[in-house]
Amino acid sequence: MKPSLISVFRVLALSGLVMTAACQPSLAACNVSTPPDGWAAGSARWDGACAADKADGLGVLKEQQGAAVKRMFLGRVAKGELALGVVDIPDQGFMAGRFEQGKLVPSEDRQVFIQAFEEGAKAATAVADRFEKAGNAASAKFYRAKAKALREQMD
Numbered sequence: 606m607k608p609s610l611i612s613v614f615r616v617l618a619l620s621g622l623v624m625t626a627a628c629q630p631s632l633a634a635c636n637v638s639t640p641p642d643g644w645a646a647g648s649a650r651w652d653g654a655c656a657a658d659k660a661d662g663l664g665v666l667k668e669q670q671g672a673a674v675k676r677m678f679l680g681r682v683a684k685g686e687l688a689l690g691v692v693d694i695p696d697q698g699f700m701a702g703r704f705e706q707g708k709l710v711p712s713e714d715r716q717v718f719i720q721a722f723e724e725g726a727k728a729a730t731a732v733a734d735r736f737e738k739a740g741n742a743a744s745a746k747f748y749r750a751k752a753k754a755l756r757e758q759m760d
Contacts, residue, residue, distance in 0.1 A: 634658060637666050638685035639707035641678055641692050641700075644668045648675070651682075652732055659685035663728040665748070679725035679732075679751065691725035691755060699758065701725070719759055726755040 635655035640648075645668065653664010660666070666678040666687075680690010687704035694700070701721035703710045712718075733748035 635660055636685065637682055637687065639687065640666065640668070641676075641687065641704070642708045644676075644707075645670075652735075653682070653728065654731075656684070661685070663724070663731045665728055665732050679728045679755065680721065681724050681728065689721055689724045690728060691721055693725075693751070701758075722755050722759050726752045729755060 635651050635653075635658060637649060637651055637660045648668050648670065650667050650669055651660045651664055652667070653660060654662025656662075660682040661684055663681055664679075666682070668675045668677065676692060676694045678687060678690055678692050681688045687707060689703050690701070692700040692709075699722075700709050701718050702712050703717060703721070729748045729752035733745045733752065736742075736748065737745040
């Protein structure tokens with residue numbers, strides 16, 4: 606029995622789809638393992654440096670409610686865990702310092718606060734640079750203003 610021309614085309618089309626899917630780069634989500642204490646599960650989006658599928662380096666973690674950003678962490682994450690930075694809570698202020706398991710570690714050391722605001726400002730600048738390179742001037746401007754506001758907290 607000879608295969609029909611249509612069945613040959615079907616096999617070729619299916620083979621092409623399989624090959625296309627196999628050749629696509631895998632798009633692993635870059636995430637933070639433990640978001641800040643009290644954030645809604647599944648609402649966080651990382652914009653920053655990554656290693657494998659974990660956030661790692663400077664960046665911004667945003668808690669989103671729909672399209673609106675409810676609050677954000679600006680700072681350094683190490684292997685998917687918050688390390689040092691600032692949580693910016695609109696109309697309430699900042700929580701700055703070292704983090705462990707998503708919780709702010711209590712400290713009376715002024716140097717820790719200064720370092721946290723410095724890391725937050727560096728993170729905002731790094732994100733602004735990425736947006737600028739991508740051609741998103743409005744977001745770049747927003748994060749440059751955020752970096753300036755964090756630096757002013759140290760004065």
